Amino acid sequence: xxxxxxxxxxxxxxxxxxxxxxxxxxxxxxxxxxxxxxxxxxxxxxxxxxxxxxxxxxxxxxxxxxxxxxxxxxxxxxxxxxxxxxxxxxxxxxxxxxxxxxxxxxxxxxxxxxxxxxxxxxxxxxxxxxxxxxxxxxxxxxxxxxxxxxxxxxxxxxxxxxxxxxxxxxxxxxxxxxxxxxxxxxxxxxxxxxxxxxxxxxxxxxxxxxxxxxxxxxxxxxxxxxxxxxxxxxxxxxxxxxxxxxxxxxxxxxxxxxxxxxxxxxxxxxxxxxxxxxxxxxxxxxxxxxxxx
Amino acid sequence: xxxxxxxxxxxxxxxxxxxxxxxxxxxxxxxxxxxxxxxxxxxxxxxxxxxxxxxxxxxxxxxxxxxxxxxxxxxxxxxxxxxxxxxxxxxxxxxxxxxxxxxxxxxxxxxxxxxxxxxxxxxxxxxxxxxxxxxxxxxxxxxxxxxxxxxxxxxxxxxxxxxxxxxxxxxxxxxxxxxxxxxxxxxxxxxxxxxxxxxxxxxxxxxxxxxxxxxxxxxxxxxxxxxxxxxxxxxxxxxxxxxxxxxxxxxxxxxxxxxxxxxxxxxxxxxxxxxxxxxxxxxxxxxxxxxxxxxxxxxxxxxxxxxxxxxxxxxxxxxxxxxxxxxxxxxxxxxxxxxxxxxxxxxxxxxx
Numbered sequence: 001x002x003x004x005x006x007x008x009x010x011x012x013x014x015x016x017x018x019x020x021x022x023x024x025x026x027x028x029x030x031x032x033x034x035x036x037x038x039x040x041x042x043x044x045x046x047x048x049x050x051x052x053x054x055x056x057x058x059x060x061x062x063x064x065x066x067x068x069x070x071x072x073x074x075x076x077x078x079x080x081x082x083x084x085x086x087x088x089x090x091x092x093x094x095x096x097x098x099x100x101x102x103x104x105x106x107x108x109x110x111x112x113x114x115x116x117x118x119x120x121x122x123x124x125x126x127x128x129x130x131x132x133x134x135x136x137x138x139x140x141x142x143x144x145x146x147x148x149x150x151x152x153x154x155x156x157x158x159x160x161x162x163x164x165x166x167x168x169x170x171x172x173x174x175x176x177x178x179x180x181x182x183x184x185x186x187x188x189x190x191x192x193x194x195x196x197x198x199x200x201x202x203x204x205x206x207x208x209x210x211x212x213x214x215x216x217x218x219x220x221x222x223x224x225x226x227x228x229x230x231x232x233x234x235x236x237x238x239x240x241x242x243x244x245x246x247x248x249x250x251x252x253x254x255x256x257x258x259x260x261x262x263x264x265x266x267x268x269x270x271x272x273x274x275x276x277x278x279x280x281x282x283x284x285x286x287x288x289x290x291x292x293x
Numbered sequence: 294x295x296x297x298x299x300x301x302x303x304x305x306x307x308x309x310x311x312x313x314x315x316x317x318x319x320x321x322x323x324x325x326x327x328x329x330x331x332x333x334x335x336x337x338x339x340x341x342x343x344x345x346x347x348x349x350x351x352x353x354x355x356x357x358x359x360x361x362x363x364x365x366x367x368x369x370x371x372x373x374x375x376x377x378x379x380x381x382x383x384x385x386x387x388x389x390x391x392x393x394x395x396x397x398x399x400x401x402x403x404x405x406x407x408x409x410x411x412x413x414x415x416x417x418x419x420x421x422x423x424x425x426x427x428x429x430x431x432x433x434x435x436x437x438x439x440x441x442x443x444x445x446x447x448x449x450x451x452x453x454x455x456x457x458x459x460x461x462x463x464x465x466x467x468x469x470x471x472x473x474x475x476x477x478x479x480x481x482x483x484x485x486x487x488x489x490x491x492x493x494x495x496x497x498x499x500x501x502x503x504x505x506x507x508x509x510x511x512x513x514x515x516x517x518x519x520x521x522x523x524x525x526x527x528x529x530x531x532x533x534x535x536x537x538x539x540x541x542x543x544x545x546x547x548x549x550x551x552x553x554x555x556x557x558x559x560x561x562x563x564x565x566x567x568x569x570x571x572x573x574x575x576x577x578x579x580x581x582x583x584x585x586x587x588x589x590x591x592x593x594x595x596x597x598x599x600x601x602x603x604x605x606x607x608x609x610x611x612x613x614x615x616x617x618x619x620x621x622x623x624x625x626x627x628x629x630x631x632x633x634x635x636x637x638x639x640x641x642x643x644x645x
Contacts, residue, residue: 035418086621092417093364094620097562100555101616108610112603223429223551226422234418267433270426277411277423 005133007256008249013141013210015248016148020203021221022228022240023155024196030172030235031185031192034084034095038103039200040222045106046072046201047121047208047218048114054122061124069201076197077190084189107219118215121208144206151202152241155195159237164191172235224251227269230276233286242284247272309487330472338468340584345475346536347576349482351560352569353529358558359567360490361522362502363412367424369553370408370431371527375401375534376544377435383453383539390454390474390539397535398528405527412519416505428551435546446545447538454539471540478536479573482529486569489525498522502567559612563619565628574627582615583608 025039049071053064083102087095126143129136159165170178171188179185207221208214228247232239247269255265282288300306310316330338354368379397382388388396408427412420454461456474464470489495497518500508509515538544556579564575590604623629636645 035421083617083621090620090624092421093358093562093566094624096364096418096421097558098617098620100558101613101620103613104555105610105613105617108606108608108613111609112606223425226425230419230422267430270429270433273426274411274423274430277415277419277426281415281419 001133002136003256006137007252009132009137009141011249011252012245013144013248014252015245016145017203017206017244018221018224018228018248019241019244020148020151020199020206022225022232022244023152023237024199025225025229026232026235026237026240027168027192028196029229030237031168032084032189033092034099035092036196037096037099038079038106038222039196039225040219041103041106041110042072042076042197042200043204043207043221044110044216044219045075045204046197047204047214048110049201050205050208051114051119051121051214055119061122064122065124065205068205069198072197072201073194076193076195079197080190080193084193085186103219103222107216111216116216118213118217121212121214123212124205124209138210140210144210147202147206151199155199164188168192224269227273227276230273230281230283233283235287236283236285239283239285309491326476330469335466335468338472340580342468342471342475342540344573344577344580345472345479346533346540347557347560347580348479348573349475349529349536350533350557351564351572351576352482352486353526353533354557355561355564355567355569355572356486356489356498356529357522357526359561359565359571360495360502361498361519361526362505363409363519363522364417364421365424365523365526366421366551366554366558367408367427367431368530368557369549369551369555370428371401371405371530372534372537372553372557373431373435373546373549374404374527375531376538376549377447377534378531379535380447380449380538380544383449384447387450387453389457391456393453394478394532394535394539397538398531401531401534402524402528405530406520406524408527409520409523412523413516425551428554432546432550435549446543448543449538449541451542454542467540475536475540478532482532483569483573486529494518494521499567556612559616561626563615563626565626568626568628571626571628574631578615578627579612582611586611 021039021043024042025036028034028036046068049068050065053059053068053071054061057064059067079102083098084095087098126139128139130139130142131137159169167178167183168188168191170181170183171185175185178188203221204218207218211218224247228243229240230243231246232241232243250272251265251269254268258264276283298311300311305311310319329341333341350368350372353371354365357363357365375397378400379390379393382393382396383390408424411423415423452460454467454471461467461470464473490499497508497513498521500511500513501515501518501522505515534549537548541548560575560579561572562575563578564573565571586608587604590600590607593600619626
């Protein structure tokens, strides 16, 4: 029972972070049909920018985090403007490859500036533990879940009520119709990349805080986005959130209950991914895709 | 100078390389390939072998991605299957190289066809993600290699690297001896694949790429040909992997991660999708780029002492930057650049 609660809590905490990262991924896919392989590197950049502002420059941590998140948003917009914009209308493989190239370039830049050795992360979240039903659970995990929830609520409100959010939904729904209504699709793409960079940065900061260190391995989470979004449906925001939680929990249970030397936690999400693709490729909440020639 | 197509018989029309400048170029390339190893030192022979092996793998991937239009991010996994099946056969059963390479290639073709099964239902981005899953699952199987009896790495006994019983050492140093094996395999691959796309099967692949539903309407069995494309592609991946295993003598899973898959995708993108020669140019470019950078770093290390610690990042960054710049400025790759050069001279003094 104790183990179950512990695994559930860490699964939900990881799942909330996966969901955040997947959310950005889905936003980009919905608005511009780009599969972003550099999502993990956006996490990395968010985490290292925070390390820079808080540890290296020495800002008070709430200020440092805000500055880092804003910088990450700028990076997101720059990527969209400089790299993705020239490839509008190119075949899918080109767009995939350019994000792959981008991920390599971003990792190289991060590596050249901060090196590969893991560094101790600035601690924002309290490290003490709570006892729930006899199981001790890290307070930092509860904080991570809480912060992810706050961000989800903010984004939902943004999509529901703000002018920019409604424009984004319009573009995702029907790009041509949105264009004819005078919505600037280019601006929507820039905003989508900015939001994706921000959610990824927050995910990176939370991961850094839970790990207690920052290193290149944070970018691994970028690959886990694929099981999450395929499970939830490639074009569904609620799907990204629920998919994130399911993958987080399953990963945590598989890693906790199956023999540890198998390292099942790493491979289970991908087995699920293949299974979902074979059975229900549009995922739990994705739009069924009807093809006409 | 050739100024148009003036064939007067079927044989000329069917020829793979109908024009004399093309034949002259091929003859020159062949002479260069035959002469090169007698003058090159081991460093350059090693690079040439690496390029030849990479080119075989890249041609294989190009069959799938460039000609059949099925995006695959699993080439690294298939290379691993080829490398480890050949390695296990050589290490456990003492089978010689001329047996392990074909058997490993066939085995990889079967594994590739298996992972091609999702292509029945999936296409485009979804298929790309499915092959990503295949890559991750193969990597996991290898990292937990106790299941297969592989430790951290697998060494291949040198004696198994013989050709019909003639040991490699009889020919010369390993790099020199392997040159003939790798380049021989590459030439066979090039001849096979160039002709494949003049056959019914190859035409079916191209039809699937251009419009799969239209291809189905005119009678191409989509599922069969997609699986065949996966199998053919993986066959060459397996060959490249098996050659890597015998050439390096020691293999570990780190050589075949997702980064390798990406490297091979980058080769065919930069070289040119749907082009055999493009795959070779891409393989050469992607192998020579890091080698060039490390030579540059060595040359500059006197002036800028800390440059060596930045070398891995320079290589990784240059890799990413090369992909991005090619996609933005020359999406059709090196093959298109080379064609532009040829066209310039062919049409000179007119611009078109």
